[in-house]
Amino acid sequence: MIHLLTSNWSAFISGFGWTLLSSVLALFFSLIIGSLFAILEVVPNKALRIIGNVYVEIFRNIPLLVITMFFYLVIPLYIVKINGFAAGTVGLTIYTSAFIAETVRAGINSVDPGQMEAARSQGMTFWQAMRHIVLPQAFKYVLPPLGNQFVNLVKNSSVLAFVAGFDLMYQGNAIASQTFDTVNTYVIVGIFYLIITLPISYYMQHLEKKLA
Amino acid sequence: MSSMIEFRNVQKYYGEFHALKDINLEIDKGETVVLIGPSGSGKSTLSRTVNGLETIQEGQLIVNGRDIADRSTDINRIRRDVGMVFQHFNLYANKDVLENVMLAPRIVLKMSEEENKKQAMALLDQVGLADKAHNMPSQISGGQQQRVAIARSLAMKPRCMLFDEPTSALDPEMIDDVLKVIKYVTSQSDMTSLIVTHEMGFAQEVANRVIFMADGQILEDDSKDKFFDHPTNERATQFLSKIIKH
Numbered sequence: 001m002i003h004l005l006t007s008n009w010s011a012f013i014s015g016f017g018w019t020l021l022s023s024v025l026a027l028f029f030s031l032i033i034g035s036l037f038a039i040l041e042v043v044p045n046k047a048l049r050i051i052g053n054v055y056v057e058i059f060r061n062i063p064l065l066v067i068t069m070f071f072y073l074v075i076p077l078y079i080v081k082i083n084g085f086a087a088g089t090v091g092l093t094i095y096t097s098a099f100i101a102e103t104v105r106a107g108i109n110s111v112d113p114g115q116m117e118a119a120r121s122q123g124m125t126f127w128q129a130m131r132h133i134v135l136p137q138a139f140k141y142v143l144p145p146l147g148n149q150f151v152n153l154v155k156n157s158s159v160l161a162f163v164a165g166f167d168l169m170y171q172g173n174a175i176a177s178q179t180f181d182t183v184n185t186y187v188i189v190g191i192f193y194l195i196i197t198l199p200i201s202y203y204m205q206h207l208e209k210k211l212a
Numbered sequence: 213m214s215s216m217i218e219f220r221n222v223q224k225y226y227g228e229f230h231a232l233k234d235i236n237l238e239i240d241k242g243e244t245v246v247l248i249g250p251s252g253s254g255k256s257t258l259s260r261t262v263n264g265l266e267t268i269q270e271g272q273l274i275v276n277g278r279d280i281a282d283r284s285t286d287i288n289r290i291r292r293d294v295g296m297v298f299q300h301f302n303l304y305a306n307k308d309v310l311e312n313v314m315l316a317p318r319i320v321l322k323m324s325e326e327e328n329k330k331q332a333m334a335l336l337d338q339v340g341l342a343d344k345a346h347n348m349p350s351q352i353s354g355g356q357q358q359r360v361a362i363a364r365s366l367a368m369k370p371r372c373m374l375f376d377e378p379t380s381a382l383d384p385e386m387i388d389d390v391l392k393v394i395k396y397v398t399s400q401s402d403m404t405s406l407i408v409t410h411e412m413g414f415a416q417e418v419a420n421r422v423i424f425m426a427d428g429q430i431l432e433d434d435s436k437d438k439f440f441d442h443p444t445n446e447r448a449t450q451f452l453s454k455i456i457k458h
């Protein structure tokens with residue numbers, strides 16, 4: 001296994017790098033997009049609420065692979081050429097953002113409505129009340145499920161392998177088919193995933209304790 | 213223009229349910245009005261329409277010269293001038309006591325940080341809680357939380373205050389300190405107050421006027437003395453005898 005690792009070191013590392021990059025980008029943007037849609041789902045304006053709801057229901061209920069293929073194969077035909085890495089990362093971002101929206105919305109709903117009322121009664125706008133009072137409390141509630149979403153995101157980034165995204169899974173497949181050493185290859189791939197996911201799990205638990 | 217709040221034929225529905233039935237009510241600047249009535253009669257609903265937390269379906273509701281029901285009215289502008297104190301305090305759970313008082317003046321009034329802090333500490337001192345400035349709401353008692361909530365409202369320099377059963381959620385030994393603060397607030401000559409309460413002794417002390425509601429209607433609207441001496445409405449009389457007995 002050590003030999004397999006050293007002789008394919010650069011492939012593994014580059015795969016790890018692309019997986020890490022895709023995960024970080026998708027995490028950042030899905031958190032922002034997901035939070036925005038979560039807020040859209042609770043605004044007073046009904047039309048906006050419907051938009052938020054439709055977005056979440058669509059992307060939460062389609063397989064990630066289908067969304068990714070759509071960006072990889074369909075978008076280039078009509079809009080812009082994008083490579084596998086970009087298509088995979090965009091697909092991953094949108095798919096994850098729908099789950100994050102649901103999670104954050106649940107958090108917002110678990111904040112006592114009296115908090116919003118008190119803020120509004122002092123003349124704050126809906127957005128000011130959200131930003132200063134409701135969201136900070138909501139995020140505290142949703143930290144544990146949010147951590148799960150982040151871990152899922154990293155694991156789901158293996159979808160890049162299907163669209164030639166040069167990620168860890170893609171490199172693993174390539175190495176396995178060259179060396180025929182499938183067992184050791186996928187063990188190593190698994191360990192690389194753990195290197196990303198375990199610190200996330202650990203850090204979320206730590207944050208949770210700190211904020212409790 | 214001497215009225216602070218004026219209801220003109222106001223109707224409020226929750227879906228099919230007729231919660232406020234043809235309310236006509238004028239409260240003058242500087243007045244202290246106590247609103248009483250059995251549970252479910254619409255007292256909270258009435259007070260919450262005044263700052264637009266509940267919308268009305270018909271009629272006019274003029275607060276500080278502006279019609280709340282008019283779509284062009286900026287409700288946030290009205291709310292600056294109308295403080296509200298809730299039964300369950302609703303202090304901002306993610307902010308300490310001092311921040312609770314300073315937040316709205318900072319982001320709504322854009323008050324300078326220095327002035328804001330000075331004002332907040334003075335208000336906390338007034339309600340006897342300057343030493344709790346850096347506690348979180350969960351670390352102080354209900355009575356203390358309610359006094360902070362009053363300080364928080366006063367920080368906006370309101371012209372009118374709405375109190376919705378401010379002592380109903382409190383342990384008996386906490387009530388007096390809160391009532392004392394409310395009494396001080398209402399005693400300021402330019403402050404208009406609408407107070408929903410079951411504390412009749414307190415009502416007799418602070419009220420200029422008493423309003424009795426039942427089933428979404430105002431059944432009696434009298435000066436304090438007339439109300440407590442000889443209420444004319446049958447249900448008001450019954451209600452009073454029940455509530456004063458225990």
Ligand SMILES: Nc1ncnc2c1ncn2[C@@H]1O[C@H](COP(=O)(O)OP(=O)(O)O)[C@@H](O)[C@H]1O
Pocket residue numbers: 226229231249250251252253254255256257258
């Ligand atoms: N958000 C609401 N939706 C539906 N009905 C409500 C709502 N709020 C209050 N009500 C109803 O309106 C009536 C008056 O309620 P409320 O104003 O809270 O009475 P009070 O404060 O006098 O106890 C009650 O019958 C109550 O059930």
Ligand SMILES: [Mg+2]
Pocket residue numbers: 255256257377
């Ligand atoms: Mg009530």
